[in-house]
Amino acid sequence: xxxxxxxxxxxxxxxxxxxxxxxxxxxxxxxxxxxxxxxxxxxxxxxxxxxxxxxxxxxxxxxxxxxxxxxxxxxxxxxxxxxxxxxxxxxxxxxxxxxxxxxxxxxxxxxxxxxxxxxxxxxxxxxxxxxxxxxxxxxxxxxxxxxxxxxxxxxxxxxxxxxxxxxxxxxxxxxxxxxxxxxxxxxxxxxxxxxxxxxxxxxxxxxxxxxxxxxxxxxxxxxxxxxxxxxxxxxxxxxxxxxxxxxxxxxxxxxxxxxxxxxxxxxxxxxxxxxxxxxxxxxxxxxxxxxxxxxxxxxxxxxxxxxxxxxxxxxxx
Amino acid sequence: xxxxxxxxxxxxxxxxxxxxxxxxxxxxxxxxxxxxxxxxxxxxxxxxxxxxxxxxxxxxxxxxxxxxxxxxxxxxxxxxxxxxxxxxxxxxxxxxxxxxxxxxxxxxxxxxxxxxxxxxxxxxxxxxxxxxxxxxxxxxxxxxxxxxxxxxxxxxxxxxxxxxxxxxxxxxxxxxxxxxxxxxxxxxxxxxxxxxxxxxxxxxxxxxxxxxxxxxxxxxxxxxxxxxxxxxxxxxxxxxxxxxxxxxxxxxxxxxxxxxxxxxxxxxxxxxxxxxxxxxxxxxxxxxxxxxxxxxxxxxxxxxxxxxxxxxxxxxxx
Numbered sequence: 101x102x103x104x105x106x107x108x109x110x111x112x113x114x115x116x117x118x119x120x121x122x123x124x125x126x127x128x129x130x131x132x133x134x135x136x137x138x139x140x141x142x143x144x145x146x147x148x149x150x151x152x153x154x155x156x157x158x159x160x161x162x163x164x165x166x167x168x169x170x171x172x173x174x175x176x177x178x179x180x181x182x183x184x185x186x187x188x189x190x191x192x193x194x195x196x197x198x199x200x201x202x203x204x205x206x207x208x209x210x211x212x213x214x215x216x217x218x219x220x221x222x223x224x225x226x227x228x229x230x231x232x233x234x235x236x237x238x239x240x241x242x243x244x245x246x247x248x249x250x251x252x253x254x255x256x257x258x259x260x261x262x263x264x265x266x267x268x269x270x271x272x273x274x275x276x277x278x279x280x281x282x283x284x285x286x287x288x289x290x291x292x293x294x295x296x297x298x299x300x301x302x303x304x305x306x307x308x309x310x311x312x313x314x315x316x317x318x319x320x321x322x323x324x325x326x327x328x329x330x331x332x333x334x335x336x337x338x339x340x341x342x343x344x345x346x347x348x349x350x351x352x353x354x355x356x357x358x359x360x361x362x363x364x365x366x367x368x369x370x371x372x373x374x375x376x377x378x379x380x381x382x383x384x385x386x387x388x389x390x391x392x393x394x395x396x397x398x399x400x401x402x403x404x405x406x407x408x409x410x411x412x413x414x415x416x417x
Numbered sequence: 418x419x420x421x422x423x424x425x426x427x428x429x430x431x432x433x434x435x436x437x438x439x440x441x442x443x444x445x446x447x448x449x450x451x452x453x454x455x456x457x458x459x460x461x462x463x464x465x466x467x468x469x470x471x472x473x474x475x476x477x478x479x480x481x482x483x484x485x486x487x488x489x490x491x492x493x494x495x496x497x498x499x500x501x502x503x504x505x506x507x508x509x510x511x512x513x514x515x516x517x518x519x520x521x522x523x524x525x526x527x528x529x530x531x532x533x534x535x536x537x538x539x540x541x542x543x544x545x546x547x548x549x550x551x552x553x554x555x556x557x558x559x560x561x562x563x564x565x566x567x568x569x570x571x572x573x574x575x576x577x578x579x580x581x582x583x584x585x586x587x588x589x590x591x592x593x594x595x596x597x598x599x600x601x602x603x604x605x606x607x608x609x610x611x612x613x614x615x616x617x618x619x620x621x622x623x624x625x626x627x628x629x630x631x632x633x634x635x636x637x638x639x640x641x642x643x644x645x646x647x648x649x650x651x652x653x654x655x656x657x658x659x660x661x662x663x664x665x666x667x668x669x670x671x672x673x674x675x676x677x678x679x680x681x682x683x684x685x686x687x688x689x690x691x692x693x694x695x696x697x698x699x700x701x702x703x704x705x706x707x708x709x710x711x712x713x714x715x716x717x718x719x720x721x722x723x724x725x726x727x728x729x730x731x732x733x734x735x
Contacts, residue, residue, distance in 0.1 A: 128419070128422075154548075155543045155545060155549075155613055155614065156482060158615075164549040168550045171551075172434070175434055176431070179431075179433045180427065182430075182433075182441055183440075184426050187426065218442045219441070219442050225444055225446070228442065230704075232444070233708060233709065240716065241716065241718075244716075245719060249720070252720055256716050256720050260716055263712045264709075264713075266709075321481060321485065322481060325481050378444035378445065379445060380443050381442045381444060384444060
């Protein structure tokens with residue numbers, strides 16, 4: 101059975117699957133992850149991007165009603181994403197446990213519990229930060245160990261960027277190293293983005309890359325502030341680096357999605373929505389959920405299928 | 418089941434939206450405000466500040482709207498205390514020059530400002546002076562307003578010539594006549610509100626007290642206000658009710674004024690009745706730093722160990 105509830109195209113690589121008691125748990129967890137990803141996407145576009153861009157419109161306070169409608173829609177998306185995220189993390193704990201990923205299940209559960217405790221005033225922010233770092237690193241290591249070395253880089257670099265992005269210096273050398281790691285993680289998606297990508301995928305990815313380049317060059321300030329707010333990236337690297345990186349990310353998501361590999365595509369989207377560094381337990385939760393999806397995925401699809409699949413064949417090592 | 422989950426999530430979301438209750442917690446750094454038995458007063462050198470944990474907040478240039486600028490002050494060190502339902506904040510930063518006179522048009526003052534959302538909510542308003550549906554309250558301290566003696570115009574421009582004013586009340590002083598708070602009796606700290614770029618103005622009443630001093634090339638400024646909200650445009654504070662706070666610093670000798678300033682993002686402000694040792698921040702920093710190094714080491718090792726051998730589906734199940 102396809103637990104994601106989506107039928108793969110006829111030319112997609114075969115997904116070895118198994119049906120057991122864990123499938124129902126995994127199916128619910130992955131469905132919640134997809135729902136949370138979509139709600140978070142609405143929140144990212146409407147709240148984190150649209151309202152923060154609209155503040156530059158002169159006299160925006162004179163059209164406050166329109167602004168408020170967009171902001172409230174974004175907030176609804178935010179609340180929906182938070183609720184689905186919490187449910188998704190809880191379901192993921194059960195699914196990971198049933199699939200034999202005990203440490204991963206414990207990590208996800210610890211993050212969820214700590215976030216709730218922090219909300220209740222029972223745990224400080226520093227404790228939440230520490231638990232999130234441990235969980236991100238632990239999950240990333242677990243995912244990376246199932247992948248061939250050349251396919252590990254995106255996951256490892258994302259985790260490195262997350263840890264460095266949470267450092268004390270937002271604009272210092274540590275933050276710059278995190279920035280390089282984050283862009284490196286995106287660029288390292290090139291193999292999965294380019295191999296077997298169809299014309300539409302390439303066109304969309306190219307359009308995203310060109311748009312990113314133009315926006316960053318045309319306005320050197322606001323887009324970088326949005327990058328910082330949305331993803332924890334300072335925008336200190338050349339615009340071309342971000343253009344290429346975002347192009348590869350979009351191409352990889354499309355390539356995976358169109359090939360029927362919906363789970364890693366959803367995981368990638370969740371990691372992009374989460375960004376790097378410490379923003380809030382919401383964004384940290386998105387990162388944890390994305391890595392948890394990647395933890396579940398290789399069990400069904402084969403350890404090397406995540407990023408190195410060959411079109412029309414079994415996964416390669 | 419999925420439909421029920423989705424409907425339930427939607428209902429919960431609408432309820433949370435209605436009550437503006439945010440289930441998530443900010444991780445952007447926390448400024449912890451502790452209770453003290455004796456009022457620290459407005460003296461930045463008061464011994465009470467030694468017991469308050471220090472939070473270092475990063476600043477960067479204001480790069481969002483015209484006039485861009487600032488970025489010359491990398492960070493501020495902030496402490497918070499509360500006593501008898503009054504919030505005290507001390508902001509400290511390095512500045513090699515004292516710019517506390519603005520008698521000439523080319524002179525600008527050193528200054529610092531703290532900013533709060535007008536009402537703590539599920540999402541913070543834009544840190545850049547708020548937004549249409551989310552105002553901000555700003556407390557700005559300026560060194561020139563604190564300086565005791567105003568500069569004499571003849572000292573500033575010894576070769577200048579000034580026509581006699583017709584000293585007939587406020588006829589030739591329109592700002593004063595209009596009760597402009599800056600022209601009448603500018604306080605060292607001004608209480609202001611804004612709902613976006615270009616909308617900042619004085620609050621309906623001036624309720625902030627503050628004082629600054631210099632010590633070894635650093636400004637230290639204390640600002641204070643009672644917990645209750647003066648009006649809907651300004652926040653109330655209370656123990657156990659976190660809100661957000663951001664900072665801005667102006668270095669006058671670098672030409673900083675108005676929007677040319679070094680700014681931070683919002684960090685979390687939590688008021689607590691607890692008392693913590695002053696070394697808490699140092700120990701915490703060492704602990705988190707060590708954990709970060711270990712995390713990077715683990716990721717480095719994971720990059721190079723042999724991959725787990727591919728096996729049949731379900732092999733990973735213990």
